[in-house]
Amino acid sequence: MIYLDHAAATPVSSKVFEAMKPYFSDEFFNPSAAYLPAKKVASEYEAAKGVIAHAIGAKASDLIMTAGATEANNLAFSAALFGDCLYLATEHDSVRKVADRHYSKEIIVDKNGRLVLDDLKAKMTDNVGLISIALVNNELGTIQPLSEVAAYIREVRADRLARGILQPLYLHSDASQALNLLNVNVARLGVDLLTLNAAKVYGPKGVGALYVSHNIKLLPIFVGGGQERGLRSGTENVPGVIGFAKAVEEAEKHKNGNRKKYAKWKKILLSQLQGYELINKKHSLDNFIVLCYIGIDAERLVFLLEDRGVCVSTGAACAANKGLRSHVLAAIGLSDSEINGSLRLTLGETNDESQIHEAARLINEVVAIERGRNA
Amino acid sequence: MIYLDHAAATPVSSKVFEAMKPYFSDEFFNPSAAYLPAKKVASEYEAAKGVIAHAIGAKASDLIMTAGATEANNLAFSAALFGDCLYLATEHDSVRKVADRHYSKEIIVDKNGRLVLDDLKAKMTDNVGLISIALVNNELGTIQPLSEVAAYIREVRADRLARGILQPLYLHSDASQALNLLNVNVARLGVDLLTLNAAKVYGPKGVGALYVSHNIKLLPIFVGGGQERGLRSGTENVPGVIGFAKAVEEAEKHKNGNRKKYAKWKKILLSQLQGYELINKKHSLDNFIVLCYIGIDAERLVFLLEDRGVCVSTGAACAANKGLRSHVLAAIGLSDSEINGSLRLTLGETNDESQIHEAARLINEVVAIERGRNA
Numbered sequence A, B: 001m002i003y004l005d006h007a008a009a010t011p012v013s014s015k016v017f018e019a020m021k022p023y024f025s026d027e028f029f030n031p032s033a034a035y036l037p038a039k040k041v042a043s044e045y046e047a048a049k050g051v052i053a054h055a056i057g058a059k060a061s062d063l064i065m066t067a068g069a070t071e072a073n074n075l076a077f078s079a080a081l082f083g084d085c086l087y088l089a090t091e092h093d094s095v096r097k098v099a100d101r102h103y104s105k106e107i108i109v110d111k112n113g114r115l116v117l118d119d120l121k122a123k124m125t126d127n128v129g130l131i132s133i134a135l136v137n138n139e140l141g142t143i144q145p146l147s148e149v150a151a152y153i154r155e156v157r158a159d160r161l162a163r164g165i166l167q168p169l170y171l172h173s174d175a176s177q178a179l180n181l182l183n184v185n186v187a188r189l190g191v192d193l194l195t196l197n198a199a200k201v202y203g204p205k206g207v208g209a210l211y212v213s214h215n216i217k218l219l220p221i222f223v224g225g226g227q228e229r230g231l232r233s234g235t236e237n238v239p240g241v242i243g244f245a246k247a248v249e250e251a252e253k254h255k256n257g258n259r260k261k262y263a264k265w266k267k268i269l270l271s272q273l274q275g276y277e278l279i280n281k282k283h284s285l286d287n288f289i290v291l292c293y294i295g296i297d298a299e300r301l302v303f304l305l306e307d308r309g310v311c312v313s314t315g316a317a318c319a320a321n322k323g324l325r326s327h328v329l330a331a332i333g334l335s336d337s338e339i340n341g342s343l344r345l346t347l348g349e350t351n352d353e354s355q356i357h358e359a360a361r362l363i364n365e366v367v368a369i370e371r372g373r374n375a
Helices: A014-020 A036-055 A069-080 A093-099 A117-123 A146-163 A238-272 A298-307 A327-331 A336-340 A353-374 B014-020 B036-055 B069-080 B093-099 B117-123 B146-163 B238-272 B298-307 B327-331 B336-340 B353-374
Strands: A063-066 A084-088 A104-107 A128-132 A170-174 A193-197 A208-212 A288-292 A342-346 B063-066 B084-088 B104-107 B128-132 B170-174 B193-197 B208-212 B288-292 B342-346
Touching: A014 A238, A036 A063, A036 A208, A036 A238, A063 A069, A069 A084, A069 A093, A069 A128, A069 A170, A069 A193, A069 A208, A084 A093, A104 A117, A117 A146, A146 A170, A238 A288, A238 A353, A298 A342, A298 A353, A327 A336, A336 A342, B014 B238, B036 B063, B036 B208, B036 B238, B063 B069, B069 B084, B069 B093, B069 B128, B069 B170, B069 B193, B069 B208, B084 B093, B104 B117, B117 B146, B146 B170, B238 B288, B238 B353, B298 B342, B298 B353, B327 B336, B336 B342
Parallel strands: A084 A104, A084 A128, A128 A170, A170 A193, B084 B104, B084 B128, B128 B170, B170 B193
Antiparallel strands: A063 A208, A193 A208, A288 A342, B063 B208, B193 B208, B288 B342
């Protein structure tokens, strides 16, 4: 099998699995229990949070561990309890749907999927409490210029302060797709809230985190035993968080090498594939390749490729599953027929170079079949 | 080590671990993806939900999978969006704290920890939308007569219908501690909403479920990709749910044998231990043994026992951790000094009979030390 859908899911790496293993059946204690074996687990859990936090330039106490990025994104929006929200038109549904619970507006993107700062500025009002912009888009791999947004936010804050406006303004970013290849540092990015996702970095599913800058008041989504500073109750998912930490460590270690590797593979693909238009030409992570085959139904390509052992997608799994047209591709200005012809390939650690050549050959093959059918 | 705190956490059993294993790194696909390997995972996930549902007399589509019992309890309360709530005074914090978000009242319990039905009846009004009563209490192991409550609820419903009162009334139960030893059947119990917890039945941490009877409208706690019928977004925790199903299967298989085993062990403990008063005399699961050593500080016993390799607790881990006095023991009418002297032993699958004898000996030893210190 050639798996080219690493943006949808990554396998748990063997190192992550080995790290998690002892915490299922041996070190299984409830971290809140009073006896030493449980306290040892609690301190290892905290240490794991520290490793994850360190990777983004933060401290363990800045992180609220969650059951994934969706929960973390939802929790982030509680920072804007009484505020309006702005979010990028290309955000994941977990941001768009929670933003819908607020008075909120979309910020438009250009044809590369990059935010249009002037549009953000035009939509800024004194009521805006939260701006949410994913560091890397999950369909295009587009990297957003967050530090430019952060600089603008500093201006807005200074202006509000000068005018006695009390509404705080925070910048949230979903960095789920970023951690594999980018150096993510909350201070350098200028974000106040940052979502992380273990399941996209070869860690376990059902584990995520929200980085929360000091002095930001959040409302817990659910309440109970008071874990995670009262912001996320429930017995800690110890193996999950231990695994997440190992995944982050591994990502840090292999980031630079992987970036070069994927850039090379992308080049191979783009030179060997035929008859496509590249959608994400600029500002995109090298493991994201979005191709448009005009006049072809990309969903048929997915099935023909599946038959040949190649897994690709037409967009975000949760949206594609419901037969929804990609709002991301629409936001960058693609027509319906362009969207229908679009295929997302996301490279990752399950691949090797021979697979890349083979994938190119098979994609060309199925595209030729479809072209023949339509001719 | 002799672990006698199975109500706080259970290890993942080897069968559960083996069942989960393939889903971390091999069958890791996003269940929402369009290609066959992902669809296979999606159908195995649904089948696992079916196994869990079947154990409580329900269907897969009746279950909303969550990241644990706390989340499930919180989600259950969304059924009473505009209704008042009643809950047992001995409920876990995840019920008490979410009930606090509603207009809510506590139902008192008797000295055995059993609900006082007359008190429930006295507190019933036309505004009550939800009653929450754990099937088995997490500190005492008290089994509640839910079917009696359900019968009363049917009367209330009929009366409301006759009077044209539109407020629906639902019965929710947290069955986290019940599944190991009791036959749990939603129809027989008469519950509308039921919380399950993998981490208490030798399944993984961070996995739970809410059974939801037909026609009950819930509000999602968090929103996004629309998984679990839109009620619980986020990529499915496939290994977790597969493991949960195996844990439930194993519990079903060994329930009867384990009940007898724990009853025998309880008898041994109660006959060999000295100078205690048994707190949970009646209506309690046999793996829960709550002892009171008047005049002794049970927290000191926990530490002395830890030193001797015995893990016990003074109550719920999340409360004990914060130095809170047990609200459960207070609710059954214990004085402060009785609460201070109370120790919870919860038996489980990590134990064998020789450990039970050894535990009795060591508990007697540390109690004698403390008695000597106080003399």
